[in-house]
Amino acid sequence: MADKLAEKAVRKAEKLHAKAEKLHTTVDKLAAKAERLQEWADRLEAIELWRRESPGRRQARFTRQDLARAAVALIDAEGADALSMRRLAQELGAGTMTLYHYVRNKDELLVLVGDEVMGEVLVPDLAALPEDWMEAMVVIGTRTRDAMRRHPWMFELNLDPGFGPNSVRHIDQTLHALRSLDADLDVKVDVVLAVDEYVMGYCLHERGALGPGQPPMDDLVAYAEELVAAGGYPTLEALLAGDGGGVVGLWDAFVRTGADDARFERNLRRFLRGIAADLAT
Amino acid sequence: MADKLAEKAVRKAEKLHAKAEKLHTTVDKLAAKAERLQEWADRLEAIELWRRESPGRRQARFTRQDLARAAVALIDAEGADALSMRRLAQELGAGTMTLYHYVRNKDELLVLVGDEVMGEVLVPDLAALPEDWMEAMVVIGTRTRDAMRRHPWMFELNLDPGFGPNSVRHIDQTLHALRSLDADLDVKVDVVLAVDEYVMGYCLHERGALGPGQPPMDDLVAYAEELVAAGGYPTLEALLAGDGGGVVGLWDAFVRTGADDARFERNLRRFLRGIAADLAT
DNA sequence: AGTTGTAGCGGTACGCTGTACGACGTGGCA
DNA sequence: TGCCACGTCGTACAGCGTACCGCTACAACT
Numbered sequence: 001m002a003d004k005l006a007e008k009a010v011r012k013a014e015k016l017h018a019k020a021e022k023l024h025t026t027v028d029k030l031a032a033k034a035e036r037l038q039e040w041a042d043r044l045e046a047i048e049l050w051r052r053e054s055p056g057r058r059q060a061r062f063t064r065q066d067l068a069r070a071a072v073a074l075i076d077a078e079g080a081d082a083l084s085m086r087r088l089a090q091e092l093g094a095g096t097m098t099l100y101h102y103v104r105n106k107d108e109l110l111v112l113v114g115d116e117v118m119g120e121v122l123v124p125d126l127a128a129l130p131e132d133w134m135e136a137m138v139v140i141g142t143r144t145r146d147a148m149r150r151h152p153w154m155f156e157l158n159l160d161p162g163f164g165p166n167s168v169r170h171i172d173q174t175l176h177a178l179r180s181l182d183a184d185l186d187v188k189v190d191v192v193l194a195v196d197e198y199v200m201g202y203c204l205h206e207r208g209a210l211g212p213g214q215p216p217m218d219d220l221v222a223y224a225e226e227l228v229a230a231g232g233y234p235t236l237e238a239l240l241a242g243d244g245g246g247v248v249g250l251w252d253a254f255v256r257t258g259a260d261d262a263r264f265e266r267n268l269r270r271f272l273r274g275i276a277a278d279l280a281t
Numbered sequence: 282m283a284d285k286l287a288e289k290a291v292r293k294a295e296k297l298h299a300k301a302e303k304l305h306t307t308v309d310k311l312a313a314k315a316e317r318l319q320e321w322a323d324r325l326e327a328i329e330l331w332r333r334e335s336p337g338r339r340q341a342r343f344t345r346q347d348l349a350r351a352a353v354a355l356i357d358a359e360g361a362d363a364l365s366m367r368r369l370a371q372e373l374g375a376g377t378m379t380l381y382h383y384v385r386n387k388d389e390l391l392v393l394v395g396d397e398v399m400g401e402v403l404v405p406d407l408a409a410l411p412e413d414w415m416e417a418m419v420v421i422g423t424r425t426r427d428a429m430r431r432h433p434w435m436f437e438l439n440l441d442p443g444f445g446p447n448s449v450r451h452i453d454q455t456l457h458a459l460r461s462l463d464a465d466l467d468v469k470v471d472v473v474l475a476v477d478e479y480v481m482g483y484c485l486h487e488r489g490a491l492g493p494g495q496p497p498m499d500d501l502v503a504y505a506e507e508l509v510a511a512g513g514y515p516t517l518e519a520l521l522a523g524d525g526g527g528v529v530g531l532w533d534a535f536v537r538t539g540a541d542d543a544r545f546e547r548n549l550r551r552f553l554r555g556i557a558a559d560l561a562t
Numbered sequence: 563a564g565t566t567g568t569a570g571c572g573g574t575a576c577g578c579t580g581t582a583c584g585a586c587g588t589g590g591c592a
Numbered sequence: 593t594g595c596c597a598c599g600t601c602g603t604a605c606a607g608c609g610t611a612c613c614g615c616t617a618c619a620a621c622t
Contacts, residue, residue, distance in 0.1 A: 201482020
């Protein structure tokens, strides 16, 4: 009798357990969905930044662009670390907390800064863009690279692709550059993204690349030898064993190639050629 | 007489002024050179991180890799902002300042983290890399993308291309992948950099891209209308005027294309094709 | 014209950060 | 055995983002 009761209890417990597990997975799924929705909500909140125009009646001392421009100037001069709310306010001759009337938090300020820089990427005269889509993409890509060269700190800001007026205009202009490409919208968007990705990747690398100069090669070679001793560096090993310039030769090749100014356009054109060839099939 | 004296004085002053100016430009030049050298010194100091092996005799509680692994786990779980020296120390069950015996400052810790992640990019078995250089590059590129998908916060760390063992191994492997490419070292390095740039650019974009989901389209359209009203958005304007899906259609195209899993390899292959075609001429 | 609500401004304070400094105990060598 | 330097870590400080809240002066209404 007691056994039976115990058995029943066990079965009941198992059932409850299974039920609990099911509930658990349901909760997990809901949580995941909620997170996804939250992400979207956050990102769309970013659009809100651009939609809400200074809602007050009274005239404010500054415009948001004033903040953005001052921030860009400050970062250009002293680096991204120098940009703090206090410092920017000081630069503008205002109290720190005043900035929070133009911007909800520092991240929003950075979004402003990002869009300000995107303004420099824009082609001033759309009509001047070449008809040929590949040439037009080279023009836009080069402008982008130039802007990122002026403001290499852009990558330190960790901005997601934004919805600011200038960012949208950049997309618009890039699509405009593709007007001579006979393909449907999805293909064009694919090309827009791909080219933007290459360009940004180039700029990201260029930002961190070493300019020409002479490192203490002894340390370098010593380090390379230590690495090779650990094994698993076939190319390095061959270079050390062979007589073709050794490790220093490889280093030089990287520095030289990294500093080659024609590299950007050369590879961009290679990419565009590859895209065109693929689209032609 | 007094006039003559005054004239003389003026001439002398001018001469001195010119001399001062010359000195000034010299000083500027020297300062620029010093800055360049300083940059190099700083970057080479980074190699020092890898060269200096725990110099002490006594056995330390942790290894640098312990720190790196704990940091990666922490950031994976709670995001890059969660990584502070205090928090990591707590995670390791150590005092905060203890970490500073493994690492000179937080930046060095991040370099360690970066190289740890680069370890995931490495191809486990070099011999398994396809002979064909284009196929081999696709393998390496895909591995890189996968690692960056697992750790999209890598771009928040603002790391320059590093000299850590795994980073060097990645370069080595990539050059190894190009062994079937008949070209001299400079060309190969160009290809290595270009492909790495595209791959990183793709990952950088993917990190910030919106996953599939439904935004509040009304706000979006309203925003687009506001922008078009400002002028200078020909494509957007045409989309709003035309009947081909409108702004929502464009938005969808971006979201759809951004979420297209085949996009990475497709465009990487296009790039490689373009490179091969160019090298063949 | 006078009044008033509030938009714009900013001082203070809190909890967090990275890290300089110095104290402490213990392990390894002489 | 004695020593000392190595690994460990508590404390302190300057600077960060920003929540909270009081103040001032202007735009709008009576």
